[in-house]
Amino acid sequence: MHPLVEQINEKNIRALARAITMVENDHPEKLDMLSDVFAAKKHARYVGLTGSPGAGKSSLVNRMITHIRNEGKTVAVIAVDPTSPFSGGALLGDRVRMNEHFTDDGVYIRSMATRGSLGGLARATKDAVRICDAYGFDVVLVETVGVGQSELDIMKIVDTTALVLTPNSGDVLQIFKAGIMEIADLFIINKADLPGYGKLKALLKELVMMTAKGDQETQIVKTITTENKGIDKLWQKISEHHDFLYSTKEGQKRRRFQQQLEVYELIREEIWRDVKTYVEENNRDITIEADSDPYQLAQNIFEKWKEDNG
Ligand SMILES: Nc1nc2c(ncn2[C@@H]2O[C@H](COP(=O)(O)OP(=O)(O)O)[C@@H](O)[C@H]2O)c(=O)[nH]1
Ligand SMILES: [Mg+2]
Incomplete structure (x- = not known):
């Protein structure tokens, strides 16, 4: 378990405040920590x-x-x-x-x-x-x-x-x-x-x-x-x-739907983070001009990213 979460479990209010700051700052350990938080x-x-x-x-x-x-x-x-x-x-x-x-x-x-x-x-x-x-x-x-x-x-x-x-x-x-x-x-x-x-x-x-x-x-x-x-x-x-x-059954259905939306959103965020990093790291090969076709460009970048991460 992430040490911060251990402390949160022991009702350490400063650890709680630090954990929230970590998500605000998008700290690299965030997802690991949050997974333990979820548990x-x-x-x-x-x-x-x-x-x-x-x-x-x-x-x-x-x-x-x-x-x-x-x-x-x-x-x-x-x-x-x-x-x-x-x-x-x-x-x-x-x-x-x-x-x-x-x-x-x-x-x-x-x-x-x-x-x-x-x-x-x-x-x-x-x-x-x-x-x-x-x-x-x-x-x-x-x-x-x-x-x-x-x-x-x-x-x-x-x-x-x-x-x-x-x-x-x-x-x-x-x-x-x-x-x-x-x-x-x-x-x-x-x-x-x-x-x-x-x-x-x-x-x-x-x-x-x-x-x-x-x-x-x-x-x-x-x-x-x-x-x-x-x-x-x-x-x-x-x-x-x-x-x-x-x-109630209806309530359970509602909660399941909400859960699904959140998972999709997390996937979208992770992919976006990945693609953005990829573009930044490969900026010599990828040029985004002001008047380039955005559809074509997006498709090219996405395909390249998929190939390199396949
Ligand atoms: N007349 C009246 N004023 C209220 C009531 N509830 C809140 N207020 C006033 O409305 C203003 C805004 O309240 P606030 O709680 O800061 O609203 P918020 O921006 O939605 O958080 C304050 O001046 C409150 O005193 C109420 O039930 N009746
Ligand atoms: Mg307010």
Whole structure:
């Protein structure tokens, strides 16, 4: 077993932090280490929160941490939101509120950096989630701004994806157009204290019906984070969805499909890394001109790479 993973197994929090840095930096030992991480995984529940900036994701995460801790469970948070108080981007007030959790051993909070990782931020985040699992956290929460493909990719490894919406923000239609509705297992209408809640709920219900997955009814939960309302219900719905995934045939099918996507993605990454290195090492024989035919060029390079690696 990789020495870092041995230390993670012994609940060494610094080893956990080092392992996450290793995946961020795309360290050469990464895959070996992660393979051991995978074997050392416990049984954490992975929950993703996504939504527009300002929807209340960080506030929800903060409340959920308290709720989960009150249940006697430990929790890790991976924040991939540049505006998150975890990564230092938010208002001072938010950061002060977070501080109560920083002294708690049962809580680990980490924000992800983008630097260097070939597979990108999404890949590094998935690996970080599993590293937290190997450490033995009961729950891993991932907060991400749901804007780009890479943020959506992150959601491929979480068990439950919750999409956070707010009244009168207009983001629901944008999200619908971007095809993000399909990835959500649960909808949260946060800031339900603001006017426009009823209208948003009615619209959301219609949109949910149009994008129904067919197996399980997608739930809509109402929260007012500032008043600590709806958090119990939210956690209950997340738990129900978890049960669906792990104790029904349909849920098992869903998990198998997700697994397959991830394996394909890893293969794609590995091949890409290989081909890119090959091109760089053979740059005397391979010339890429600005006006060369990209199709022909790609095909030639790929064929050459296959021949040399056959
Ligand atoms: N009125 C109201 N404001 C909220 C609620 N939840 C969060 N906010 C406020 O919305 C702002 C953005 O919250 P934040 O958690 O940082 O959103 P994030 O960008 O999605 O992480 C903050 O000023 C919060 O205090 C809520 O339920 N009602
Ligand atoms: Mg945030």
